[in-house]
Amino acid sequence: MKTFQDLILALHDFWRREGCAIVEPYDLEKGAGTFNPATFFGVLGPRPWRVAYVEPSRRPADGRYGENPIRFGLHHQYQVILKPPPADIQDLYLRSLEAIGLNLREHDVKFSHDDWESPTLGAWGVGWQIWLDGMEITQFTYFQQMGGVDLDPVSVELTYGLERIALFLQGVDSAFDLRWAGWLTYGELFRERERQFSVYHFEKASVERARTMFDFHEAEARECLSLGLVYPAYDHTLRCSHLFNTLDARGALATAERESYIARVRALARACAEVYLAEVVRAGAFG
Amino acid sequence: MPALLVEIGVEDLPAEEAADIAQSFRENLLSGLREARLSFGKARLFWTLRRFSLLLEDLAERQEDAVEEVRGPAVSVGLDPQGNPTPAAEGFLRRYGAGPADLVRKRVGEKEYLFLRLRRPGRPAEEILKEIIPQAVRLIPCSKFMRWDGGMPFLRPIRWVVAILGDKIIPLELAGVSAGRKTFGHRFFGRSLALAKPEEYVAKMKEVRVIVDPEERAGILREAIRAVEEEYGAKAALSEDLWTMILGQTEWPNPVVGRIPREFLGLPEPVVVAALREEGKFVPFTRAGEIAEVFLGFAEGEGNPEVIRRGYERVVGIRLRDAMDFFAQDRRRTLESRVPELKGIVYEARLGTVWDRVERIRALCRALARELSLPQDLLDRAAFLCKADLLTVMVREFPELEGVMGGIYARLDGERPEVAAAISEHVRPRGKGDELPQTPLGIALSLADKLDGVIGPICVGEVPTGSRDPYGVRRRGSAIVRLILEKGLRLQLFRVIEEVRPAYPGTEPAETVKKFLWERLRSALEERGISYDVAEAVLFEMDGDFLGVWERAQALQALVGRKELSDLALAFSRVRNITRGHEIQGFDPGLFQEEAENALWQAYLEAKERVERALAQHQPAQALEALLGLKSPIDRYFDDVLVMCEDQKLRENRLGFLLALSRLFLRVADLSRLVVPT
Numbered sequence A: 001m002k003t004f005q006d007l008i009l010a011l012h013d014f015w016r017r018e019g020c021a022i023v024e025p026y027d028l029e030k031g032a033g034t035f036n037p038a039t040f041f042g043v044l045g046p047r048p049w050r051v052a053y054v055e056p057s058r059r060p061a062d063g064r065y066g067e068n069p070i071r072f073g074l075h076h077q078y079q080v081i082l083k084p085p086p087a088d089i090q091d092l093y094l095r096s097l098e099a100i101g102l103n104l105r106e107h108d109v110k111f112s113h114d115d116w117e118s119p120t121l122g123a124w125g126v127g128w129q130i131w132l133d134g135m136e137i138t139q140f141t142y143f144q145q146m147g148g149v150d151l152d153p154v155s156v157e158l159t160y161g162l163e164r165i166a167l168f169l170q171g172v173d174s175a176f177d178l179r180w181a182g183w184l185t186y187g188e189l190f191r192e193r194e195r196q197f198s199v200y201h202f203e204k205a206s207v208e209r210a211r212t213m214f215d216f217h218e219a220e221a222r223e224c225l226s227l228g229l230v231y232p233a234y235d236h237t238l239r240c241s242h243l244f245n246t247l248d249a250r251g252a253l254a255t256a257e258r259e260s261y262i263a264r265v266r267a268l269a270r271a272c273a274e275v276y277l278a279e280v281v282r283a284g285a286f287g
Numbered sequence B: 001m002p003a004l005l006v007e008i009g010v011e012d013l014p015a016e017e018a019a020d021i022a023q024s025f026r027e028n029l030l031s032g033l034r035e036a037r038l039s040f041g042k043a044r045l046f047w048t049l050r051r052f053s054l055l056l057e058d059l060a061e062r063q064e065d066a067v068e069e070v071r072g073p074a075v076s077v078g079l080d081p082q083g084n085p086t087p088a089a090e091g092f093l094r095r096y097g098a099g100p101a102d103l104v105r106k107r108v109g110e111k112e113y114l115f116l117r118l119r120r121p122g123r124p125a126e127e128i129l130k131e132i133i134p135q136a137v138r139l140i141p142c143s144k145f146m147r148w149d150g151g152m153p154f155l156r157p158i159r160w161v162v163a164i165l166g167d168k169i170i171p172l173e174l175a176g177v178s179a180g181r182k183t184f185g186h187r188f189f190g191r192s193l194a195l196a197k198p199e200e201y202v203a204k205m206k207e208v209r210v211i212v213d214p215e216e217r218a219g220i221l222r223e224a225i226r227a228v229e230e231e232y233g234a235k236a237a238l239s240e241d242l243w244t245m246i247l248g249q250t251e252w253p254n255p256v257v258g259r260i261p262r263e264f265l266g267l268p269e270p271v272v273v274a275a276l277r278e279e280g281k282f283v284p285f286t287r288a289g290e291i292a293e294v295f296l297g298f299a300e301g302e303g304n305p306e307v308i309r310r311g312y313e314r315v316v317g318i319r320l321r322d323a324m325d326f327f328a329q330d331r332r333r334t335l336e337s338r339v340p341e342l343k344g345i346v347y348e349a350r351l352g353t354v355w356d357r358v359e360r361i362r363a364l365c366r367a368l369a370r371e372l373s374l375p376q377d378l379l380d381r382a383a384f385l386c387k388a389d390l391l392t393v394m395v396r397e398f399p400e401l402e403g404v405m406g407g408i409y410a411r412l413d414g415e416r417p418e419v420a421a422a423i424s425e426h427v428r429p430r431g432k433g434d435e436l437p438q439t440p441l442g443i444a445l446s447l448a449d450k451l452d453g454v455i456g457p458i459c460v461g462e463v464p465t466g467s468r469d470p471y472g473v474r475r476r477g478s479a480i481v482r483l484i485l486e487k488g489l490r491l492q493l494f495r496v497i498e499e500v501r502p503a504y505p506g507t508e509p510a511e512t513v514k515k516f517l518w519e520r521l522r523s524a525l526e527e528r529g530i531s532y533d534v535a536e537a538v539l540f541e542m543d544g545d546f547l548g549v550w551e552r553a554q555a556l557q558a559l560v561g562r563k564e565l566s567d568l569a570l571a572f573s574r575v576r577n578i579t580r581g582h583e584i585q586g587f588d589p590g591l592f593q594e595e596a597e598n599a600l601w602q603a604y605l606e607a608k609e610r611v612e613r614a615l616a617q618h619q620p621a622q623a624l625e626a627l628l629g630l631k632s633p634i635d636r637y638f639d640d641v642l643v644m645c646e647d648q649k650l651r652e653n654r655l656g657f658l659l660a661l662s663r664l665f666l667r668v669a670d671l672s673r674l675v676v677p678t
Helices: A004-017 A089-099 A162-170 A186-204 A207-226 A230-249 A255-281 B018-035 B087-096 B125-138 B198-207 B214-232 B240-249 B269-280 B305-330 B335-344 B354-372 B376-385 B393-397 B404-412 B417-425 B440-459 B473-486 B493-503 B510-527 B532-539 B546-559 B563-579 B595-616 B620-628 B631-640 B648-666
Strands: A049-058 A074-083 A109-113 A116-118 A123-132 A135-146 A149-161 A179-181 B004-010 B043-048 B051-056 B066-074 B103-108 B111-120 B158-165 B182-184 B192-194 B253-259 B283-287 B290-300 B346-348
Touching: A004 A049, A004 A074, A004 A089, A004 A162, A004 A179, A074 A162, A074 A186, A089 A109, A089 A135, A089 A149, A123 A149, A123 A162, A135 A162, A135 B305, A149 A162, A149 A255, A179 A186, A186 A230, A207 A230, A207 A255, A230 A255, A255 B335, A255 B346, B004 B125, B004 B182, B004 B198, B018 B043, B018 B051, B018 B125, B018 B240, B043 B214, B051 B198, B066 B087, B066 B103, B087 B111, B125 B158, B158 B182, B192 B198, B214 B240, B214 B253, B214 B283, B214 B290, B240 B269, B240 B290, B253 B305, B269 B283, B269 B290, B269 B305, B269 B404, B290 B305, B305 B393, B335 B354, B335 B376, B335 B404, B346 B354, B354 B376, B354 B440, B354 B493, B376 B417, B376 B440, B393 B404, B404 B417, B417 B440, B440 B473, B440 B493, B440 B510, B473 B510, B473 B546, B493 B510, B510 B532, B510 B546, B532 B546, B546 B563, B546 B620, B563 B620, B563 B631, B563 B648, B595 B620, B595 B631, B595 B648
Parallel strands: none
Antiparallel strands: A049 A074, A074 A149, A109 A123, A116 A123, A123 A135, A135 A149, B004 B051, B004 B158, B043 B051, B066 B111, B103 B111, B182 B192, B253 B290, B283 B290
């Protein structure tokens, strides 16, 4: 049987052979692998770029106290960036599914229209959700803009939902029953954690302190930007984004206020993209 | 003559847009051929989400030759007095390689010029197609354009192009792809394939597991749906959107039937229907207003049906579990307690928040309750609550449940059943073919909702023009007219609009809204089979009683083609023409001299009473019947009476009477606008 870690290793192996650098998850909270600097900065500018990595992604509002078989406050994305994308990118993606052990001739595979947008990153692209027997297992996006900047060349982002794919590979109905390793289940690793974070995000997180922290990190990001320190500025932007998600899950934001928080994060992300292009790429100090 | 096949291979198009893309490709290509004077026979359009293709029979091998006239110098300059070419004309001839014998004279305006008639031999079809095929793709209006490698932008990347004329490849380039004869079959159950000639397209594609003909796919879908309906005694809950999606999602559809776990069958039927239909995934079924335990999906290709069914059931279970969570979460609060939070949702920058919108809908409902004699308090309660479900998780997750969810939650909150029903109905009709609300309060609330959606945007200057209608004002306008006509609502619509206008920002007057709706009424009449001139005859003057206009139009339409009507129209035209431009109030029957005058006067009095009674009883057919009796007296009047006589007093008295007669007619219709056979 293919364990969760086998799945990760198989994807690493597949994309390593396709010329991707296998990088590590970024060490800050984020809602999706797209926020990893290897993607956010990697897709900006002209330089070709191929990376792959696992990203534990936190979406506080998606938490279900560990009681829903497939919804979590933290799930695992497998993220691939191909810049520029090869012409046979759809086939390449499908071959990666075969490589992890899915026999596609057994299943119903559809590329279902789903244009992706991240209001907080000022990013959008067009593409699909890939449905395997009706379940979304991957988001496939041709990025068109990041941080409000038109991309040239464009990148393809593949985001695999690892828990969902593992359900198929292991033939179980609840992610908590998945084998992470032969001796360890996903439930043992994460169920209690899911419960605690749901309690925290939905019931206990201090709204007042979260707002204060948001303001603090926003100010810090601004300060860093004014000094041309784009990487530290971006870290503070990520923290703002996560604090916004926390406030949102806590139900603390009325609709109009919610919009204004999103706009504040987006403004920071845009500024990071601009400073990066102006100072880092132009100065050749890339990376 | 050879056949032509063009197939554009793309990465998966959005299922909801694939048919439109194909259709517009067909139109562009055919109009390109017509412009290029290339004749063709039958055209067949095919598409799936991965390709759109046109198969043309009997394409001309060359363009038709064309004759072109080129203007040279004026005759006075180009020919000497003896009629021989001057150096100016010789230069002109040299430029086109022609001789003096080719010259013709032609007058343009005041002057005569020398012309050359040049024969332009038609170019070969292949050459023309190289230009117009790429152009036909470039001109397709996509909902969104993407870039993929720096080439031309399109809806999705273009990956292959087949272009064969007869048995030859047309060497063209599109989006960096060279055309050839190689196409691709089904992604998992087909293979690539070289097409020898256009005619074998449909059959060869089937060999590689692609049904390119959407009609054939539709047949498979319909058959599968019918089979489930029969086996389970249930009815498919299809929607137009769902049908478009399932038709667009597969190249080789295979029906797979799944079952909904029992634990979810207790959810409200609309919730289960919405969850299954979401993103065009599954066809739900209902039985006697309840959700049936089966659903149907269409797999792409020939995978293992058991494996796929298990997958479908799992994903349905996950989504329905979500729906149960949302339901429980929403039920922790009443709908009423959410209303103030509508102040936080911006409806439109100039038109304020959804709270503001609700306040305006309430004002409209006050006026409508009076016009339609409805219980003011209940209608107001429904209006107050009608948008609160926008703040529920369920509606955020399933936008198609807007209104419906409000109705369900209102009922559970203990609101009056008619209030709950009005809330759930008020979003209808969502589109052209959608059902109308049924309950009186639901109808009124829907009307108020649509009116707000028309008055608001128009008042701030968003009057729809041409194809531009970002606020969907036209759709809502049509819904307003439909509600009034089909639900038989007798009200003074214009009075309502004038009354609420002060509650709206912007500078456009109520008049603009009235005119806009009047035009929607005109379209509605024409859509319902009222001929153009009959519509003109009843629409000559704006009137806020749309139902009355519609009834008069129907009564008049029923008489079209009958001689009495055209005779009456001619008689009335005489009245209308002679009184045109005169504005005389009042007349004295005592001054009538001729017998014909008195006869018409008597006939008028009798008709007037009948017309007024008929109109008061909303029986315009009877009013028309009464007017028909005036035909002979009018004809006799014009035979015997000189209206425009010398005596001013007599003349004005006669005109005054005819004006009164005219006004009587106009209460029914301006018959002078009818097109009368001569």
